[in-house]
Amino acid sequence: MTAGVTIEFDGLSKSFGAVQAVDDLTFHVEPGKVTGFLGPNGAGKTTTLRMLLGLVQPTSGRATFGGVPYSKLPVPAATVGAALEAASFVPGRTARNHLRVHASAARLPASRVDVVLAQVGLLEVADRRVAGYSLGMRQRLGLATALLGDPGVLVLDEPINGLDPEGIKWIRGFLTALAAEGRTVLISSHLLSEVQQSVDEVVIIAKGRLAHVGTLASLDAADTLRVVVNSPEHERLATALTAAGYTFDQARAGLVVHDVEAIDIGRVALAAGIPLSALSRHRSGLEDSFLALVSGGEDRA
Numbered sequence: 666m667t668a669g670v671t672i673e674f675d676g677l678s679k680s681f682g683a684v685q686a687v688d689d690l691t692f693h694v695e696p697g698k699v700t701g702f703l704g705p706n707g708a709g710k711t712t713t714l715r716m717l718l719g720l721v722q723p724t725s726g727r728a729t730f731g732g733v734p735y736s737k738l739p740v741p742a743a744t745v746g747a748a749l750e751a752a753s754f755v756p757g758r759t760a761r762n763h764l765r766v767h768a769s770a771a772r773l774p775a776s777r778v779d780v781v782l783a784q785v786g787l788l789e790v791a792d793r794r795v796a797g798y799s800l801g802m803r804q805r806l807g808l809a810t811a812l813l814g815d816p817g818v819l820v821l822d823e824p825i826n827g828l829d830p831e832g833i834k835w836i837r838g839f840l841t842a843l844a845a846e847g848r849t850v851l852i853s854s855h856l857l858s859e860v861q862q863s864v865d866e867v868v869i870i871a872k873g874r875l876a877h878v879g880t881l882a883s884l885d886a887a888d889t890l891r892v893v894v895n896s897p898e899h900e901r902l903a904t905a906l907t908a909a910g911y912t913f914d915q916a917r918a919g920l921v922v923h924d925v926e927a928i929d930i931g932r933v934a935l936a937a938g939i940p941l942s943a944l945s946r947h948r949s950g951l952e953d954s955f956l957a958l959v960s961g962g963e964d965r966a
């Protein structure tokens with residue numbers, strides 16, 4: 666494996682006629698982590714990834730692998746493996762043959778074919794025609810193709826799309842393990858919920874522009890916390906909370922206190938000797954934060 670390098674986007678822009686698909690994107694994607702590249706349909710994710718991979722010429726700015734553009738990489742397949750959405754496979758070809766053709770074109774040893782088939786769990790069906798593959802199997806084959814050169818960087822467009830729950834669980838573990846080996850892993854998605862459990866960092870774009878860069882936790886920090894607390898001695902609990910200076914809403918599940926930690930509410934109940942039947946902390950709206958950041962982004966597709 667070649668070492669993971671930092672993917673650098675620097676003032677990257679692309680317009681198609683009057684459509685500004687990507688608008689002045691500057692951010693870095695570091696090795697050793699899984700980074701989610703998020704935005705609604707039409708936000709400009711695919712165009713950005715296509716520019717990174719030298720498939721589309723930027724209008725201005727650049728995207729590089731540690732300062733080197735894709736076209737200048739000495740052995741591209743050994744530096745970066747990519748699976749773009751709607752990867753095309755010749756339907757009559759078997760998975761093994763598909764990989765052999767790619768290995769040969771990239772001047773990689775044929776022995777890599779069975780290694781990557783095993784890695785993505787397709788070894789047993791490797792001699793079946795791709796035409797009969799499910800979407801999930803095609804996703805795995807795209808991933809196997811990306812891994813042929815044992816690259817330090819992986820760029821995957823919507824890799825979770827179309828997977829069943831078992832497939833989602835598998836790919837989450839797989840991507841985490843690749844990042845733990847020191848690779849740079851960038852995955853795009855239009856759904857935060859889809860990648861939320863897989864990513865360490867998020868880059869969110871809307872209407873071609875950068876909306877947020879940071880850890881998943883930093884996105885979370887914009888959220889409000891709420892605690893739901895209940896007691897068989899409901900009235901005493903309400904009185905104790907009011908006396909301690911808390912305001913709350915009444916809900917079926919109990920009293921809802923905003924912007925507070927569960928331990929603080931637990932202490933109030935303990936000090937007043939009130940038994941609790943429920944005490945839970947809710948982190949509403951990671952998805953809400955995401956939607957607020959990208960709202961209005963869908964109308965361009």
Ligand SMILES: Nc1ncnc2c1ncn2[C@@H]1O[C@H](COP(=O)(O)OP(=O)(O)OP(=O)(O)O)[C@@H](O)[C@H]1O
Binds near residue numbers: 685705706
């Ligand atoms: N070749 C092209 N010619 C003209 N407009 C284009 C072209 N490619 C993309 N666009 C436009 O650029 C914008 C960004 O598209 P892009 O496919 O990059 O978004 P996306 O975030 O990947 O969306 P999706 O998840 O739907 O693929 C859209 O308005 C799209 O219609």
